[in-house]
Amino acid sequence: MLDADLKAQLSSYLERVVHPIEIVAHTDASAKSQEMSALLQDVVSAGHGKITVVAGSDDKARKPSFDITRKGTDIGVSFAGIPMGHEFTSLVLALLQVGGHPIKLDEKVIEQIRNLDGDFVFETFISLSCHNCPEVVQALNAMSVINPRIKVVAVDGGVFPKEVEERQVMAVPMMYLNGQHFGQGRTNVEEILAKLDTGASARAAAELSKKDVFDVLIVGGGPAGAAAAIYTARKGIRTGVIADRFGGQVLDTLSIENFISVKETDGQKFAVALEQHVKEYDVDIMNTQRASKIVPGKIKEVHTESGAVLRAKSVIISTGARWREINVPGEKEYRNHGVAYCPHCDGPLFKGKRVAVIGGGNSGVEAAIDLAGIVEHVTLIEFGAELRADAVLQRKLATLRNVKVIKSAQTSEIHGDGKKVNGLSYTDRESGQSHRVDLEGVFVQIGLVPNTEWLKGTIELSKHGEIEVDAKGQTSETGIFAAGDVTTVPYKQIVIAVGEGAKAALGSFDYLIRSSADDEPAAIAA
Structure with missing residues (x-):
């Protein structure tokens, strides 16, 4: 699973583990479970005899998933999926922190986390290409290690698409607390604490x-x-x-x-x-x-x-x-429910679907190129008569068969069914005619x-x-x-x-x- 260089780096980090760790793996016969098992075996081999893996119960809802626990305690964190990509660092930090390596937070913040009164179960939906997600995952993992009454699991939406669909998760990171929506987007420990400890902000x-x-x-x-x-x-x-x-x-x-x-x-x-x-x-x-x-x-x-x-x-x-908004009907109503501003973060949630990108500058064309490798089809809508992106980007865009470029078009409305986006309307600025495009996502890229x-x-x-x-x-x-x-x-x-x-x-x-x-x-x- 891991190459030799990555194994060597992991081994050097895991030398800092103080307490023995037990990883409880929940698997089935799927290829993803086999992939996760291979990753965990690499972790064990790099763990200097301090890490073991055991099979979990068959009734676990999410497979593949695994729990990292400190033996003999209730301290631990969980991952549903295979934390590679941007989340590999989250995995390494989780192993170190559960294993007793000091958590780098201000002592006042640590004490505030310890004193939280209540039982908190966090589920965070992520994508491995999201560069905002690790901060949320790592913040919640650290809080869980400090206060075991806080339980956390990071869920890779790409591995559990059915759950993503059922919960209407269309932006990551998306946090749920005790089954209810808690927040989305890049969030640090202090921001999470401010929402949990309502008196903290005033103090x-x-x-x-x-x-x-x-x-x-x-x-x-x-x-x-x-x-x-x-x-x-x-x-x-x-x-x-x-x-x-x-x-x-x-x-x-x-x-x-x-x-x-x-x-x-x-x-x-x-x-x-x-x-x-x-x-x-x-x-x-x-x-x-x-x-x-x-x-x-x-x-x-x-x-x-x-x-x-x-x-x-x-x-x-x-x-x-x-990010500048387009300020048309439907944009605010469907933000994080099909309207997005970060193609790198949220693009994987639209795998196999039809999306639009608003904006023909460098950001818009780069977004269209990135999304074309994930989604079924991209419609790029540019207000002006020509794209404004660099020539090298335009040449790359022109080679992509699943991208359609519409110029001299003004987006007029984003449509939805009350829960998520299902279309977009634009006006042809030359003819004045209105057109509708059926799609599931809109990425706004029109500057700052x-x-x-x-x-x-x-x-x-x-x-x-x-x-x-x-x-x-x-x-x-x-x-x-x-x-x-x-x-x-x-x-x-x-x-x-x-x-x-x-x-x-x-x-x-x-x-x-x-x-x-x-x-x-x-x-x-x-």
Whole structure:
């Protein structure tokens, strides 16, 4: 199952296992069960005699599946399917954590997990090509090891298509708690805890509000925010970062091949590297906090949705952007029920079905190419008279027989049966005629919209909602700077965001020096 190099790596990791592990395997006569059994045997052979596999009961609902348990305890996690691809790391971490290797979470967070009162059964539907899923799987696995009253299973939707169909799972990761929908999309431990421990958010907000005034408070933890934090911290000034999720939109990026000096990486690895670099300095990182208002003044106030109020002498806004919506009837109603924005994550759920991709730029054409290898048919709909993607992508697209391109078309409505998508209507912009396409999924890929709704009426925004900045990154309000995709700076690229973050940091430092000089008492003439 595993090649020699992967076995060697696994063996080196499993040397850290402290407590003996028993894997309970639930199998049948299927090829997938045989594949899972081969994987588990490789795990045993790499486990230095600390791991054993036993057969599970015949009445287990999901086969193939397996439970990783710490012998003699009720500590364990479960996988339904074969956790390879992006989930192989989740498997390795599960083995280490169940085996007693320390869990890398803040002690306060660990204590909060231990103190959760109740019995929680989580089922998380995933796909092995989803780069957002491992964070959810790993978060829940860690919580289960810390508190055995939390039971978890990660379910590969590709192995259990009947259950996916019955539950109408059309986006991953999709979480269920005690049989009821709990949430979907990339989610970390702190976000899960906030939903389980309803008083946690208010307690955290009260603690944040007690913090002393920052010299620089950075709002947003993407590439621009990370660069700004490093540059201001290196100047020796008090720096804080509040972020909804550190890494920002980069976490949703599959492959990065154009960041100078890094030949190739992916968004998850890049985001981790950003956070690790920032943590090398004395920076106060406050995750799972979303800004709701900024109050200008000599001392600026940044209010959060949780109710916290943070104060700073200067602020750098780097809240980035998100996928743009097409804003037609049916889009919101069927989001995660056939309307999707991440072809890499959700594409496998539409295997053998008919889908549409909205948008003919690089993102749209890349999505169509990727989906063509999974689904039955792709209809690519472009508003303009020509596709806008790079020529090399268009040439590749033209070779795919199960892709149809419709140009000069305006999507007018997404149809459904009340539960899931079953069609799409568009208007031919040349003839004015309306057409309907029967399909099961719609992937929207029409660019980005800046995260600036919370700033309206406070600082100057462009007609597109981007923050207007000058050559130093300063906004229309003195002492408030901005950087990255949220600004009017053209070309939304990671490398540009990093540079703009550094520039805004230097701009804010210059502002602090000059404003502090203005506060000095005037020299007394001799």
